[in-house]
Each structure stands twice: as structure tokens, then as C-alpha cells.
Amino acid sequence: MPVDLSGPLLSEFERTKKQFEKAVSAGDMETARRSALRCASLLRELARHVPYNGELYLRKARKWEEVAGQIERGEYGRKAVVSAEGRKTRPEEDEDDQFREYVLGLMAKSTITWDDIGGLSNVKMLMMETVVISALRKPAAIQPWKGILLFGPPGTGKTLLASAAAGSLNAAFFNVKASSVLSKYFGESSKIISALYEVAREKAPSIVFLDEIDALTTRRSNDTSEATRRMLSTLLTELEGFHEGESDKLVLTLAATNTPWDLDEAVLSRFPKRIYVPLPDKEATKSIIRIHTKGLDISRLDLDAIAEESVRRLYSGRDIRNLCQEAVWNMIREENRDLHKLASLPLEELRKRSLRTRPLEMRDFEEAFRKIKSPLTKKDIERYEKWAEEFGG
Incomplete structure (x- = not known):
């Protein structure tokens, strides 16, 4: 089994980054240059060990290498880093941008249609009604479902249904598996969830499909970690949908589970429409x-x-x-x-x-x-x- 070095590498990167900042503040630019190169090297190693953020770590590595070059040429101003676009930023300023870019990588356009799904006529009708109501002009009191839970045995077509809903609307489709969101690093899962819904609102109409939602939202207990609680709290807030001035934007969350009885009660309350997807007759x-x-x-x-x-x-x-x-x-x-x-x-x-x-x-x-x-x-x-x-x- 390969040894996971990502944790030690991140710790070493943070330590080296502080050395860089301290050297810049003291005017010791040679130490700052060496620290910048060390930061770049550590980020390249991280790109190898954290595949889902690989491209982003490489991009940050190139920025640190650029900083080292600026120091060597005497072009670097204290307490600022000049980015490729020419604006002054701190090297860590793009921390949040990496999650947006990661989420954009999950976005696709679906070509699946309702005719591609055999059977499930009642289920398709319920979902078609939601999609149609979402697009029609209507009184303010009439609102489509913002959250639909699809539950049933494995392999019954839940993912296909979500794809067809996105395809019928020509909507941005975010197919999000639990493994795409869960991170062992504290706070990252919450940031991915926040970025997911931020981008979904920007790209509306959007379908956010949370596959294996039970893996994200199993019942909370005293044994639940603080990172998991934080991630779940963020997800619940997003599902609640309180976004001032954005009520006209269609962001429909579809979630799928094979084990609905394992879901947290608070999560169930965010999905008032729960549709059983049975075995085919x-x-x-x-x-x-x-x-x-x-x-x-x-x-x-x-x-x-x-x-x-x-x-x-x-x-x-x-x-x-x-x-x-x-x-x-x-x-x-x-x-x-x-x-x-x-x-x-x-x-x-x-x-x-x-x-x-x-x-x-x-x-x-x-x-x-x-x-x-x-x-x-x-x-x-x-x-x-x-x-x-x-x-x-």
C-alpha cells in the first residue's frame, strides 16, 4: 500500500510559506527566493499525491516559481506578489478559487432524454412536471420543488433520471458523487459545497445531482467529527436556498440514495419531494x-x-x-x-x-x-x- 505523504507535505508547505513571509518582512530576499522555490517544489509533490486538486497545485507552483524569478531579477516588491495578470496579490489569495475551478470541472451538459429511460412512467411524469413548472411564467405563490430525493434499489436509473432532467432543460449538470466532495483535510468539504452552489447559481438553470447522498449525510451522533458537522451544516444551508434576490434562478437539487433510512432527519426535511424508483415491471x-x-x-x-x-x-x-x-x-x-x-x-x-x-x-x-x-x-x-x-x- 503506498504511503500517503500529502499531510506532511501540506504541513511543510505551510511552514515554508511562513518562512517566506518572515524573510520578505525582514528584507532577506535571498532566503525569500529559496523559500519560494521550496514552496513550488512542495506544491508539485502535492499535485502527485492529491489528484483531484493536481492541476490547481501545479498552477500555484508556477506562481511561486514566478515569485522566485521576480526576486532574482529585483522586480519583487515587499509584501506583494505580482500575478501573471499584473495585479498584486498574496500567493495564497487563490485558495478559494481552486474550489470554484474544481467544481467547474464537475459541470457538464447532458444529452440524455426522457426517451432514453425505459419504463418509470410515473417517476418521469413527476419529474417532468417539476421541470416544466420551473420554466413557466407563474404566480409568485407557485414554486417548483427545489429538492427531490430519488430512492430505491441500486441500478434502477436514478442517475439517468437526473441526466434527463438536465438534458430537457439544457441546464448545467453537476454530477456530484460523495467521493467528489469528501476530503480528509479540515474545512475543504465545506468549501467545495459552497463553491458548488455558488457556481450552480451563476450557471442557472442548473441541476445539482448529489449521488450517494447517504455517504455525505448519515445520521449525526456524538461520534461525528467536527469537519463532518461543518460540511453537513453548509450543505443544509445551501439546500435551504435562502439567497436574497436569486429566487428567480432555477437551481434544482436532485439527490439519490440506496439507503434512505440512513439519512439525517434534517436532510430529509430539505427534500420534501421523495420519489421511489422501483425495480422495473x-x-x-x-x-x-x-x-x-x-x-x-x-x-x-x-x-x-x-x-x-x-x-x-x-x-x-x-x-x-x-x-x-x-x-x-x-x-x-x-x-x-x-x-x-x-x-x-x-x-x-x-x-x-x-x-x-x-x-x-x-x-x-x-x-x-x-x-x-x-x-x-x-x-x-x-x-x-x-x-x-x-x-x-
């Missing part, structure tokens, strides 16, 4: 199969039989997608027995050849059923249905 299963076999001949398949077996096995949408993939690969291997032997050919030669296919048959799916297993049990589904009955709506 028979008709939804057939729609999902059609989506994932598009372009292939499925006329020989008994979709009803495949759908019934999928429902019996408690397959999620993801499981059905994997089932289709296995069936397709079974057909490909059968029709292209020596496919692996072509791996020695150059790409140009491969592009001249075509993959042999045939209509999908029931035996392809029978083989796939033997390989795809659902991790869910009927007891699991009953637990979701009970929570939906008590807290959904």
Missing part, C-alpha cells in the same frame, strides 16, 4: 431490452418470457442492461469464433473488416440468465416499499 423491462438491443434483429425473441423471468429474478435496470450485453456477446462469440486472433492486426487493417452478426435468439438470453445474478432479495424490496409508504411522497 414487465413492460418497463421490455422497454429496457429494446433500448439495449437497438440496431439488432430481436424478432425471434419472446420478450414477454424474458421480461417475466427478469422480474422474477428481481433484476434492476442495470441488471437488464448487463443481461442484454451478455446475450449480445454470446451471439458475437458464436458468429466470430476466431475473433481474438485478429488482435495481432494493425488498426488500419481491422477497420477494413466487419463484425459478423445474426438475429438474437432465446438461447442467447438463456445463457445470459445463468451469468447475471441480482444481489436483491424480496426482503430488501419490502424494506424499500415500507419506507416509501412511511416517508415517500
Whole structure:
């Protein structure tokens, strides 16, 4: 297991930065120059050990190298650093900017549409209504939901629903996983959350999708760290949405969880609309199969039989997608027995050849059923249905 050196490197950087500031104040510019170079070196090491902030640490390293060069040329003024843009700043002034730039890296435009999602007609209708109301002119008393919680078993299409909501609005889409926000450094998670909503308001209309929200907001207890409490407090404040003069800006927060019963009560209160995303029924299963076999001949398949077996096995949408993939690969291997032997050919030669296919048959799916297993049990589904009955709506 590699040794995590980021903590010691940060401590050494802070110590060296203080040496730089002390040397500048004392007029000892040679010591200041060496300290600036040392700061740059430490930041480059940090870029290797903290990947999610790598580019930002490198940018800061280049600024420190520029400072060292200015000192060497006698161009450096005391207690100020001249940035690349020509304005005077302190080297650490861009601390907050790094979080904005990191959040901008999470932003995307979704091309997913509602038609890309098989089944879930009731869920899609509820979300479509919210999106439509958000865009229509309306009396001030009529406000769309600002927070929607999507809960249900894994693989049921919660991320796709969020993507389709963003795609239908042509909105900025921030797909935020727990791992994108959580940081072991004190205070960083809170700053990322603040930057996330600041940028989302600037780029409105925006969809902020908090995937695995349970990992961010598990029930608070006496064992909860101060950093976690601070991050959760920041998130709750942002979800509350009290932003003077910005009520006309659409920032819709969608959150997803596979374990809604683990959520903090205060978080649940910020999501008044809670939608159960269930396993696909028979008709939804057939729609999902059609989506994932598009372009292939499925006329020989008994979709009803495949759908019934999928429902019996408690397959999620993801499981059905994997089932289709296995069936397709079974057909490909059968029709292209020596496919692996072509791996020695150059790409140009491969592009001249075509993959042999045939209509999908029931035996392809029978083989796939033997390989795809659902991790869910009927007891699991009953637990979701009970929570939906008590807290959904």
C-alpha cells in the first residue's frame, strides 16, 4: 500500500510559506527566493499525491516559481506578489478559487432524454412536471420543488433520471458523487459545497445531482467529527436556498440514495419531494431490452418470457442492461469464433473488416440468465416499499 505523504507535505508547505513571509518582512530576499522555490517544489509533490486538486497545485507552483524569478531579477516588491495578470496579490489569495475551478470541472451538459429511460412512467411524469413548472411564467405563490430525493434499489436509473432532467432543460449538470466532495483535510468539504452552489447559481438553470447522498449525510451522533458537522451544516444551508434576490434562478437539487433510512432527519426535511424508483415491471423491462438491443434483429425473441423471468429474478435496470450485453456477446462469440486472433492486426487493417452478426435468439438470453445474478432479495424490496409508504411522497 503506498504511503500517503500529502499531510506532511501540506504541513511543510505551510511552514515554508511562513518562512517566506518572515524573510520578505525582514528584507532577506535571498532566503525569500529559496523559500519560494521550496514552496513550488512542495506544491508539485502535492499535485502527485492529491489528484483531484493536481492541476490547481501545479498552477500555484508556477506562481511561486514566478515569485522566485521576480526576486532574482529585483522586480519583487515587499509584501506583494505580482500575478501573471499584473495585479498584486498574496500567493495564497487563490485558495478559494481552486474550489470554484474544481467544481467547474464537475459541470457538464447532458444529452440524455426522457426517451432514453425505459419504463418509470410515473417517476418521469413527476419529474417532468417539476421541470416544466420551473420554466413557466407563474404566480409568485407557485414554486417548483427545489429538492427531490430519488430512492430505491441500486441500478434502477436514478442517475439517468437526473441526466434527463438536465438534458430537457439544457441546464448545467453537476454530477456530484460523495467521493467528489469528501476530503480528509479540515474545512475543504465545506468549501467545495459552497463553491458548488455558488457556481450552480451563476450557471442557472442548473441541476445539482448529489449521488450517494447517504455517504455525505448519515445520521449525526456524538461520534461525528467536527469537519463532518461543518460540511453537513453548509450543505443544509445551501439546500435551504435562502439567497436574497436569486429566487428567480432555477437551481434544482436532485439527490439519490440506496439507503434512505440512513439519512439525517434534517436532510430529509430539505427534500420534501421523495420519489421511489422501483425495480422495473414487465413492460418497463421490455422497454429496457429494446433500448439495449437497438440496431439488432430481436424478432425471434419472446420478450414477454424474458421480461417475466427478469422480474422474477428481481433484476434492476442495470441488471437488464448487463443481461442484454451478455446475450449480445454470446451471439458475437458464436458468429466470430476466431475473433481474438485478429488482435495481432494493425488498426488500419481491422477497420477494413466487419463484425459478423445474426438475429438474437432465446438461447442467447438463456445463457445470459445463468451469468447475471441480482444481489436483491424480496426482503430488501419490502424494506424499500415500507419506507416509501412511511416517508415517500
